[in-house]
Amino acid sequence: KKITPKKDTYVIASDSAFAPFEFQNSSNEYVGIDVDLLKRAAELQGFNIEFKFIGFSAAVQAVEGNQADGMIAGMTITDERKNSFDFSNAYFQSGIQIAVKKDNTSIKSYEDLKGKTVGAKVGTESADFLAANKDKYGFKVKNYDAADQLYEAVKVGAVDAIMDDYPVIGYAISQGQELATPIAKESGGEYGFAVKKGQNSELIDMFNEALAEMKRTGEYDQIVNKYISNGS
Numbered sequence: 001k002k003i004t005p006k007k008d009t010y011v012i013a014s015d016s017a018f019a020p021f022e023f024q025n026s027s028n029e030y031v032g033i034d035v036d037l038l039k040r041a042a043e044l045q046g047f048n049i050e051f052k053f054i055g056f057s058a059a060v061q062a063v064e065g066n067q068a069d070g071m072i073a074g075m076t077i078t079d080e081r082k083n084s085f086d087f088s089n090a091y092f093q094s095g096i097q098i099a100v101k102k103d104n105t106s107i108k109s110y111e112d113l114k115g116k117t118v119g120a121k122v123g124t125e126s127a128d129f130l131a132a133n134k135d136k137y138g139f140k141v142k143n144y145d146a147a148d149q150l151y152e153a154v155k156v157g158a159v160d161a162i163m164d165d166y167p168v169i170g171y172a173i174s175q176g177q178e179l180a181t182p183i184a185k186e187s188g189g190e191y192g193f194a195v196k197k198g199q200n201s202e203l204i205d206m207f208n209e210a211l212a213e214m215k216r217t218g219e220y221d222q223i224v225n226k227y228i229s230n231g232s
């Protein structure tokens with residue numbers, strides 16, 4: 001089913017670095033699962049998009065402040081976010097996880113984080129999880145604006161551990177980053193495409209229609225498998 005767009009071009013906000021969902025390739029072009037899915041959805045449904053890769057928290061604010069029509073940024077569908085956003089059907093099953101330096105053998109459970117500092121990206125599900133659990137386990141939290149700062153912080157020892165979405169940590173490890181994930185991931189957490197609550201509902205409808213079509217034709221799997229090898 002084809003839905004009629006109501007705008008010439010929809011401005012879509014996204015993260016600045018969240019590989020393999022959005023990241024710059026060696027030619028400095030933004031690629032990734034989110035980018036490819038939304039570009040293909042726009043082709044299938046016949047609407048135009050203009051991406052703005054501004055960072056996760058900035059994207060949230062851009063949509064809330066009407067500077068963007070929608071966002072796709074590996075954004076977890078949560079009840080709290082449903083107060084200010086409308087989400088598409090879930091398009092990816094994720095979860096959050098702690099990562100430490102590969103040679104760190106002293107952290108094997110959340111209890112081992114006592115007295116340590118754990119980093120996350122500002123405004124994310126991981127940052128919320130750490131804030132909610134820091135007193136229980138006795139760790140400190142340090143928030144970073146972007147992924148490069150976060151991953152650099154654990155590399156140089158500015159933090160003892162970081163928390164991020166597990167497919168993103170897995171991708172970083174597959175790209176040669178020396179990290180380990182000694183604590184089981186927190187399950188749950190599905191990604192959705194989002195618009196400001198009550199606005200641009202046709203955009204959600206078009207995304208859902210295109211997502212169903214891409215799942216039916218196998219294009220969805222092709223896009224995911226292009227960036228995530230089977231089993232990882």
Ligand code: GLN
Nearest residue numbers: 056073074075076124125
């Ligand atoms: N899935 C996480 C969230 O929604 C992180 C998203 C991101 O960092 N781009 O908070």
